[in-house]
Amino acid sequence: MSRTPVRSARASPVDVGGAPVSDLPGVGPALRETLRKLGLERVQDLWFHLPLRYEDRTRITPIRDLRIGESAQVEGVVEAVERGFRYRPQLRVALGDESRATLTLRFFHFNRAQAEQFAPGARFVCYGEIRHGAHGLEIVHPAYRRVLGDAPATTEDRLTPIYPTTDGLGQKRLAGVIERALERLPPDEILELIPSDLREPLRLASLREALLTVHRPAPDVDIPALASGRHPAQQRLAFEELLTHHLGLKRLRAQVRRHSAPVLTGDGRLRRALRAQLPFALTSAQQRVVAEIERDLGVAAPMLRLVQGDVGSGKTVVAALTALAAVEAGFQAALVAPTELLAEQHWRNFQKWMEPLDLRPVWLSGKVQGRARESARAAVAEGAPIVIGTHALIQEGVAFRHLGLAIIDEQHRFGVHQRLTLREKGRTGDVVPHQLVLTATPIPRTLAMTAYADLDVSVIDELPPGRTPVQTVAISNARRGEVIERIRAACSEGRQAYWVCTLIEESEQLEAQAAEVAFAELTAALPELRIGLVHGRLKPKEKQAAMAQFGNGELRVLVATTVIEVGVDVPNASLMVIENAERLGLAQLHQLRGRVGRGSTASSCVLLYQTPLSQMARARLEVMRETSDGFRIAEKDLELRGPGEMLGTRQTGQLQFRVADLARDAALLPAVQRVGEAMLRDHADLAEKLMARWIGGSARFAGA
Ligand code: ADP
Ligand code: MG
Secondary structure (H helix, E strand, O other), rough: OOOEEEEEEOHHHHHHHHHHHHHHHOOOOOHHHHHHHHHOOOOHHHHOOOOOOEEEEOOOOOOHHOOOOEEEEEEEEEEEEEEEOOOEEEEEEEOOOOOOOEEEEEOOOOOOHHHHHOOOOOOEEEEEEEEOOOEEEEEEEEEEEEOOOOOOOOOOOOOEEEEOOOOOOOOHHHHHHHHHOOOOOOOHHOOOOHHHHHHHHOOOOHHHHHHHHHHHHOOOOOOOHHOOOOHHHHHHHHHHHHHHHHHHHHHHHHHHHEEEEOOOOOOOOHHHHHHHHHHOOOHHHHHHHHHHHHHHOOOOOOOOEEEEEEEOOOHHHHHHHHHHHHOOOOEEEEEEEEOOOHHHHHHHHHHHHHHOOOOOOOEOOOOOOHHHHHHHHHHHHHOOOOEOHHHHHHOOOOOOOOEEEEEEEOHHHHHHHHHHHHHOOOEOEEEEOOEEEEEEOOOHHHHHHHHHHEEEEEEEEOOHHHHHHOEEEEHHHHHHHHHHHHHHHHOOOOEEEEEOOOOOOOOHHHHHHHHHHHHHHHHHHHHOEEEEEEEEOOOOOHHHHHHHHHHHOOOOEEEOOOOOHOOOOOOHHHHHHHHOHHOOOHHHHHHHOOOOOOOOOOOEEEEEEEOOOHHHHHHHHHHHHOOOOHHHHHHHHHHHHHOOHHHOOOOOOOOOOOOOOOOHHHHHHHHHHHHHHHHHEEEEEEEHHHHHHHHOHHHHHHHO
């Protein structure tokens, strides 16, 4: 792809940002397609594709000075190689250096050529997290390169940014493309979209400088600041990202306000029938929230309401009652969930509740294919009262007859954009459906104002009675054997257990591998138990089959990755083991733990950690042992997350920001709101441009 003189003469710098990535040298059709999967279609999308974290490969650390839990780069010579088999093949390489100490490199996945490179005497530079292994210090699956001859190993002269990426696109290649895009970064006068009279009082860093700093941090950059996301460059970008988010939500809200919605006041017959057959009474919090929703539905303006309720607070039945209100009024209701697993579970619940009312919910997910899909779609078009499914529901080709209500579960996996699409689906002229969003992410109220600026918020702040709190313990991985015995004991009493493997956020593949290793280990250690495996790399059919078997008790233990984080409900599962719990944030630990403690038996959660613990990790595990109140945990999270949190990895399961963090950057919010209002009022065109820049293609909003 050569740049022709004609084009560069014609293109203004603004066009440069809007140019397709294929304009960049070296970006052919295949790479363009891969980039598209990441939502990177234009050159400016690359400017704003920000690192998740950084690795420090600027120095070589002597093996003797390595500290467990840190990521470090070492250089050494292979002293011994061992290929073993412990549940699965593995390769162990002993690497020694001039500090006369030895480090083990451990691989579970390797091919023959890789194994053969590690010949005794060969010299390597490796990077990875230092762990405590069976033979002293080790790195599992390090990044490595061979150093030939006697030349001293070269080190990087600045921090290495690690970008979110996808299969088939390595960090180096992605960084290279971003680098080429950065060469076209225009000067600030052109790049800046926030008007200077609004920007200057805030004393923000220059946008151009900010982008260059986060992509190419200088050797003398303030590393702790950068690692914690508090560097002025990141704060500049966080401000802009929060502002964009705020503008987007405000615009959405304004658009919605211009429409009308059907008045959904039925006679209450179906709702009464459902409540009469429930085996429990609604909590007063559920009743209050249902009443708030019913009030919204009775008005000819579209409801846009968020129901926030901790895991297990009973949001599903609130959704079901809302859906029935729509049906009573003669309209259709749709419920969408972020994952197949979760959607299917809702479908089963709704079936159980609604079949006695002579209603048969229609199931429509991406996996319903062929004739089944055609007939489901026909049913939806003809006005089937209740439709449940995944994203497929909101994709092209599904038409409702008269959608009155859209319910979206677990909002953090969806984006604003999807909410919008679903509403457009049900639109007839100026009339749009009501919208209810359910989320289990507890966000303190002040933050909710920004996070959900387009929504009204209801809170289910009470758990159903009779829950036995989950007893939580933290146990060192050195006592893994005892934990496995605990599973044996629990299962022999008829209980079921989850074993959750968590790993590194940038690789679903590594996480899946870890789950396979744990699966092999547990299968060997507990031959009498039927054990299943669920991870993101399995086919949807395999995942569903395992979940269904775990749900009906055929499988006693389920080894899973964090794919089970969202919403899975198996009341008989009363033991959960979370591996590498020290690596997870509080919000995610809380979500995971919420999968147990749903039945009447006492439940427990074992947080298995690698020693030694950082102070921060210790504090987090302590919070988990102390409380199971999601809002309290969210507040603690705010308190705890500080400059000490290294690497700046963002918690998954939260709003998908690239650089901003609602908790960390809360201090920016008042200015965000102020500038946002001024821009909407006086600079609507710039506001639009800002949104186009940050929000980009719809892929951005897909979340996961
Ligand atoms: P979440 O808010 O996490 O989505 P669910 O809707 O899955 O929670 O509810 C968790 C469990 O609690 C389900 O088994 C549900 O049937 C039950 N449940 C819901 N409301 C009540 C209630 N008022 N009393 C007792 N159990 C309830
Ligand atoms: Mg739920």
